[in-house]
Amino acid sequence: MTIVDPTITSAWARLSELKAAYVPDLRGAFAADPDRATRYSRTCADLHVDLSKNLIDDDILAALLDLAEQVGLAERRDAMFAGDRINVTENRSVLHTALRRPASDTLVVDGTDVVPQVHEVLDKIYAFADRVRSGDWVGVTGKRIETVVNIGIGGSDLGPVMVYEALKPYVQSGLTCRFISNIDPTDLAEKVGDLDPETTLFIIASKTFTTLETLTNARMARDWLWRKLIEQGAIEDSEDARTGAVAKHFVAVSTALDKVEAFGIDPANAFGFWDWVGGRYSVDSAVGTVLAVAIGKDNFAELLGGFHAVDNHFADEPFESNVPALMGLLNVWYVNFFKAKSHAVLPYAQYLHRFAAYLQQLTMESNGKGVRADGAPVTTETGEVFWGEPGTNGQHAFYQLIHQGTQLIPCDFIAMANTAHPTKDGDADVHELFLANFFAQTKALAFGKTAEEVRAEGVAEELVSAKVFSGNRPTTSIMAPLLTPSVVGQLIALYEHITFTQGIVWGIDSFDQWGVELGKQLAMQIAPAISQDDDALAAQDPSTRGLIEYYRSQRR
Ligand code: F6P
Numbered sequence: 001m002t003i004v005d006p007t008i009t010s011a012w013a014r015l016s017e018l019k020a021a022y023v024p025d026l027r028g029a030f031a032a033d034p035d036r037a038t039r040y041s042r043t044c045a046d047l048h049v050d051l052s053k054n055l056i057d058d059d060i061l062a063a064l065l066d067l068a069e070q071v072g073l074a075e076r077r078d079a080m081f082a083g084d085r086i087n088v089t090e091n092r093s094v095l096h097t098a099l100r101r102p103a104s105d106t107l108v109v110d111g112t113d114v115v116p117q118v119h120e121v122l123d124k125i126y127a128f129a130d131r132v133r134s135g136d137w138v139g140v141t142g143k144r145i146e147t148v149v150n151i152g153i154g155g156s157d158l159g160p161v162m163v164y165e166a167l168k169p170y171v172q173s174g175l176t177c178r179f180i181s182n183i184d185p186t187d188l189a190e191k192v193g194d195l196d197p198e199t200t201l202f203i204i205a206s207k208t209f210t211t212l213e214t215l216t217n218a219r220m221a222r223d224w225l226w227r228k229l230i231e232q233g234a235i236e237d238s239e240d241a242r243t244g245a246v247a248k249h250f251v252a253v254s255t256a257l258d259k260v261e262a263f264g265i266d267p268a269n270a271f272g273f274w275d276w277v278g279g280r281y282s283v284d285s286a287v288g289t290v291l292a293v294a295i296g297k298d299n300f301a302e303l304l305g306g307f308h309a310v311d312n313h314f315a316d317e318p319f320e321s322n323v324p325a326l327m328g329l330l331n332v333w334y335v336n337f338f339k340a341k342s343h344a345v346l347p348y349a350q351y352l353h354r355f356a357a358y359l360q361q362l363t364m365e366s367n368g369k370g371v372r373a374d375g376a377p378v379t380t381e382t383g384e385v386f387w388g389e390p391g392t393n394g395q396h397a398f399y400q401l402i403h404q405g406t407q408l409i410p411c412d413f414i415a416m417a418n419t420a421h422p423t424k425d426g427d428a429d430v431h432e433l434f435l436a437n438f439f440a441q442t443k444a445l446a447f448g449k450t451a452e453e454v455r456a457e458g459v460a461e462e463l464v465s466a467k468v469f470s471g472n473r474p475t476t477s478i479m480a481p482l483l484t485p486s487v488v489g490q491l492i493a494l495y496e497h498i499t500f501t502q503g504i505v506w507g508i509d510s511f512d513q514w515g516v517e518l519g520k521q522l523a524m525q526i527a528p529a530i531s532q533d534d535d536a537l538a539a540q541d542p543s544t545r546g547l548i549e550y551y552r553s554q555r556r
Pocket of ligand 1: 153154155156205207208214279280365513
């Protein structure tokens, strides 16, 4: 694979020139072009996307589109969709888009049509989900399942939690899901403390089925289940009874079904996927089993349909109207030409309160790299920090810095036209009040408030500068009719493809994650030094040794 250094393209040179000459003036730009909002708004499936409050003009947009062409974005995108091994450092295809193809599609990779495989697993998941939801699947004492606990971490946790929270109105009543991820024993203790083991089902989700946190928590959960069932007199204290309890209360999701079996879970109760699904791209694979149980087959299928609609848009739409491509290129514009270090995602939808946390893994594990796919160093900045919180909460916390701080922080604002909970406060529609804040923030960020406007409000002269808003702080506004399963799928796929676009421009492999390995290795090496092995302690660097000694002196 030949990687084009973006910084030596003519498009990059043009962007540098344009940036040097660019004087941000969104007030002026809107005044000069009354059609700016329309001209810079796009539609992507059900998403209405207004790019007009970004620091762009037609020349900049044209140069960004040239950059896409010169780095081969279209070819790379097509290679991903076709199943080429674009994850070069792991020699793998990248086919999360195959997970949401309809059964009627065909996608032959290495001589095998993967679409029937995907649907075979989906059918198995749906059958399982139906059994749990209908009460046909019962625990060891014959009671129906009331709580499903997903144990996983990273991509085997963040996607499922985020979507579960986003789609709460679609969760079957009488069924609750919980999520355990952290190896901090307090996570498991807090999540199972009040549960009845007879009505609890665990899903152990791990692509590799080797992840320390997940396997430790899975063993702890199994011990908890056995201990509680025995204490309650629900099962005898025997090997057979324990095995029988695991069969009724544990299922697994993994690409390593042999390891699932070795853990003691019947492969009949395991849902597989493939090494061509990256962890952070896996919520639409069997990793979403907990969601299929929670929201049911039809809603899960609608979620996949949302993903697929945006896949089609990314695959087919010319880049000038291709929303993921445009948003990815805009991010490049800000990171590389404005030296933006971070990007805020601000959903005005409380149900999306885990969306930014989910995006942190998607974007930063994908593009937080200093080496290109061919092993050479990158030639420009990569991987901005993604962060955020729902509005309006963030307004009362960190928006100060976005409005008046010294850093440029591009923001994506996301809102739904309708709410699952229409509510009145007197005569006022509370959702409209909420949306007023959404509209107001991007307006304030774009157009600011001049010293003259501040003075006109009668503000004392010594306070004027503190009350001025510079404006020209870039935002993209994304709106959709309602937070349905489809819209949630669309939003996820949108950010997957934005991330892909940025990775292609920077020439990096957005699908490996070698940067997480060193810490894992060292944790295993350090573990013996913590409590017993003094030689291992002596072998540590002075800072680590000092910290472990502090721990030893304080432990009770
Ligand atoms: O350590 C990072 C990582 O490999 C992520 O990429 C992944 O989502 C997570 O760990 C969990 O991995 P697994 O699903 O194999 O347990």
